[in-house]
Amino acid sequence: MNPSQDAHEITRLLDAWGDGNRWALDELMPLVAAELRRLAKNYMLRERPSHTLEPTALVNELYLRLVGRRDMNWKDRAHFFAFSATTMRRILVDHARGKRTSKRGDGIQWLPLDEAMDQPQEMDLIALDDALKTLEAMRARQVRIIELRCFTGLKMQEIAELLEISLATANREWASARAWLYRELNMRERG
Template sequence: MSEEKHQLTSILNSVRDDSESIKKILPLVYDDLRNMAHHQLRRERPGHTINTTALVHEAYMKLVKFPPEGDWDGRRHFFGVAARAMRQILVNYAKKRSRQKRGGENQPVEFEEGFYMTEKKADELIALDEALTRLEKMNERQGRIVECRYFAGYKVEETADILGVSEATVKRDWTTARAWLYSQIKESI
């Protein structure tokens, strides 16, 4: 394990016992989290989405407040969980948008600077999340590959490293998962 990976793993695992460790993590992961968030937000209408910084900070807070059970297994584990956190945040925004569109939760809504999601985008993201949840129940690895490739923007090589599988496996599962998700989303929208 490289020194940087070992350092991050040690700090991540010490967060439960030492709240000061949280301050040490962000500088080690910020640029990568920002790249992940930027990649995801490029799919949204320019200038009308939650901004990159807000997505990074929300995902980071979710990661340190609610870490996975057991110990962290280094950078790849951290960034795999980060991809899932960003997915959940964006889906929650989409669901909120969808409820507002249908008149649900008729309560004053806080203005969130820089956030706007079209009704169509919200519906598509919700349909993707529901289909991805079904896919994960059938084939967890394919679901994780979709999270890494689609939500985190990782390349095939990076996804293979994060999941500990071959690049050929990532390519094969990515192709299969996309086809299955497309058919599921097409039926629901």
């Protein structure tokens, strides 16, 4: 299916969903994932610091079509964000793996959005992904927090609300997960 057909289909499903058809969301997700993938691919093909904001605008457009057009109930919203976070994580990691196979041993250099110009932050997405997989077995909720924080950019308050936990809990879980990841990644580097 080409992108414009996809877009058409997305619109149709959104309408169905808006009319109260819950199943529509389930059908929607793979399409949205494809759309996100397409957008992300464009995004990453460029890999120019000056363009880092552009694809977010594109993804946002899609996001707004989903979230903005119809009232979304709490559960759906959480569902959506969790889905988005996981999807983005997968897209970025796939991309990083693709890069790694084409350029051996060269971890993706990911530029944080805000500071793209002056503070390139090197992030080994594959290592991060592997670590997250380990953490998943230890405490899945922490992985959700990391994902939501890192792959959708939600604020802690929003994450807390989505996961229906207190802000303090969210912060604690975040802090320990982050410390663990940091240690894990650095140990990997040393090892």
